[in-house]
Every structure is written in structure tokens, then in C-alpha cells.
Amino acid sequence: MKGEFEKTVQHIKSQAEHTERQIKQQFEKLHRFLRDEEEATITALREEEEQKKQTMKEKLEETNRHISALSHTIKDMEEMMKASDVCFLKSFSRLLAQYHIITSKRFLPECPICKRTYFGLSGSTRFAFFGHNQACSVAQPIRSWTHDEESIPCLGTNPVKGDRRQKKERSKRAVKRIKASVDCVSSAPVILDPNTAQQYLFLSDDLTSVRKTWDKQPLPDNPERINWDFCVLGSEGFNSGTHSWDVEVKESSYWRLGVIAASNQGKGRVFFKTDVWSVDYHQYRESPGFIFRVKQDLDRVRVNLDYDRGTVSFSDPVTNTHLHTLTATFTHTLFPFFCCDFSSSLRILPVYSQ
Numbered sequence: 001m002k003g004e005f006e007k008t009v010q011h012i013k014s015q016a017e018h019t020e021r022q023i024k025q026q027f028e029k030l031h032r033f034l035r036d037e038e039e040a041t042i043t044a045l046r047e048e049e050e051q052k053k054q055t056m057k058e059k060l061e062e063t064n065r066h067i068s069a070l071s072h073t074i075k076d077m078e079e080m081m082k083a084s085d086v087c088f089l090k091s092f093s094r095l096l097a098q099y100h101i102i103t104s105k106r107f108l109p110e111c112p113i114c115k116r117t118y119f120g121l122s123g124s125t126r127f128a129f130f131g132h133n134q135a136c137s138v139a140q141p142i143r144s145w146t147h148d149e150e151s152i153p154c155l156g157t158n159p160v161k162g163d164r165r166q167k168k169e170r171s172k173r174a175v176k177r178i179k180a181s182v183d184c185v186s187s188a189p190v191i192l193d194p195n196t197a198q199q200y201l202f203l204s205d206d207l208t209s210v211r212k213t214w215d216k217q218p219l220p221d222n223p224e225r226i227n228w229d230f231c232v233l234g235s236e237g238f239n240s241g242t243h244s245w246d247v248e249v250k251e252s253s254y255w256r257l258g259v260i261a262a263s264n265q266g267k268g269r270v271f272f273k274t275d276v277w278s279v280d281y282h283q284y285r286e287s288p289g290f291i292f293r294v295k296q297d298l299d300r301v302r303v304n305l306d307y308d309r310g311t312v313s314f315s316d317p318v319t320n321t322h323l324h325t326l327t328a329t330f331t332h333t334l335f336p337f338f339c340c341d342f343s344s345s346l347r348i349l350p351v352y353s354q
Helices: 002-081 085-090 092-104 160-184 268-272
Strands: 120-122 127-129 201-203 209-212 231-233 242-248 254-261 276-282 300-306 311-316 321-327 334-340 345-348
Touching (some): 276 321, 276 334, 300 334
Antiparallel strands (some): 231 334
């Protein structure tokens, strides 16, 4: 008995060391992800800063051009006002049009003759340069123009639309970062309890997958360990609410999934006789009468537990097909359980893949 105690103490020490390594690895992975994200985010910020600075520089240059054009136009108007009243009145309609163009802050391209930007007046679709010096007074209507917000440059254009697009892009990047952060750490809805695993089962380091081996592991026969069927329980029990988990079963020629009550000790051949709600799949054998057997080959199985309503349902999440539902009145804490055989393996899928 003393030897058994010493073996158990050694096993507990080994488990604690292994768990500590896993914790350090998970946090190191998370730290590495955060460092990379910090660097990528700062780089994106710098690029956005340069882009906005360039945009504002271009807008400033455009504004300066328009101011220069406006100054020339005002100068030309002052010269026109020095002419006789008859000439001025003849130009009144053009001056009035200039006023409306100025107040609406809409500008036209530069004159192809004198290379100066002037305000212009258009009818429905065309415009002519006016108020020019003598060198370009013969300028004719040169092109069509439609009066809409996109085609007519405007002094003081508000970059709200651009900001909205950038906010959208930033939101998308944030969602991607959140998904990546979830991906970099374990997020399985059920974590396996290594102290319940049958001795022929091998669990992954992150305790989310189980594989049947042909080598018996030297594990202590603690009270909660299953000693007959090749099964392992989840580490957390449920006594209220709804819970769901997906299991990858495509690498298993035999599997059994469901929930078991805490009152079931998991010992001997009577493991599946009472307080167990499950379905199974066997590639080579028929099912006993008291077990519902899945006949088709599946990649995944989803287990849905509704403790308060007393239902355990099974479905294929790939095709969204219902497989089977069991009903009962639950009075004990229920634990997820997973069984496999014949060198098969099962894997509990992360939440983001469901």
C-alpha cells in the first residue's frame, strides 16, 4: 500500500509539472501573438497617418490653386467694373452666375489657353470660360459637365465618406484580430479530465483529444478512474442550463458520446447500464438493443444538453441533420464522456469552428 501511495504522489507531481508547462506555453503563445499584433497595429497606424497626411497635402494644394483662381477672378471682375455701365450690365448675368458658383464652392478645370483655373457657368451640361483676360476671351465651350457631387471638385470637401470606409476596415481588422486571438489559445468547450481516463487511452497535451493505444499506461487506480471501458470524462460537470460541444469522429472506427451522471462510478461492466445517455457508432458490429447506433459514417457529431428540459440530442453539424434525442429527468450533475477503441481517436473542436 505504501508503494501505491508513493506512485500516486509521483503521478500527482508529474501532472502538476506537465500542467505548469502547458500554462507557460499557452501564455507564451498569447504574449507572442500580442507582440505581433502590437507591431502590426502600429505599422498600420503609421501607414494610415502617412496616407491621411498625403491626402491633406493634396487638398491643401488644391485649395491654394482655387484661392489663386479666385483672386484672379476677383481682379478681372474689378477691371470689368471700371468699364462703362452698359458693358458692365451686359456682363451682369455672367457676374451673377459667378456669384452662385462661388457661394456653392464649385470649381471648374483650368482654362486650356491661359492655364488658369476659373469659375464657370454651365447651362444643362456645358460651360464656357469667362472673365478671362484678352488672350483667352475667345475661349469656347470645351467639354460637357454634369452637376453632381462626384464630378465637380469642391473646396473644403468633407472626407467623412473616407473616414467611414476606414472605420469599416478597422472594424474588420479588429474582428480578424479577435478571431486570431481565440485561435492562438485553447477554446474547447469541454476539457478532458486525465484522472478519469482509462489506462489504455492517451490524451493530448491540451486535453482536447483522446486516442486508444495498445500499451497500458502506468497510471494510479484512483477512485474516479474508469477501469473497464475505454472512456474518459470531461473535467466540468453540468447541473443546469444548456451546453453544446462538437466532436470530430472521422478518425474513429468506434466511438461513443454522451453524458453520464456523477452517481455512476465508472467501474466494471455496469458502466453503461445506468445513468448514461449516449449514442454510438461501430463500423463492424451490430448494436445492443438498449443503445442507439448511428449507421452512417460522420465527420463530426454535436452533443446538445438541455439540463432543465431533460434532453440530450445528437446531430451532424456538417449537414445539420438530427440523429437522436434522449429524454430524462436529471437529478445529478452530468459529465460529458468520450469512448473510442481499435486505435481510434476523438477530438473536441474549438468553439470558433462550430
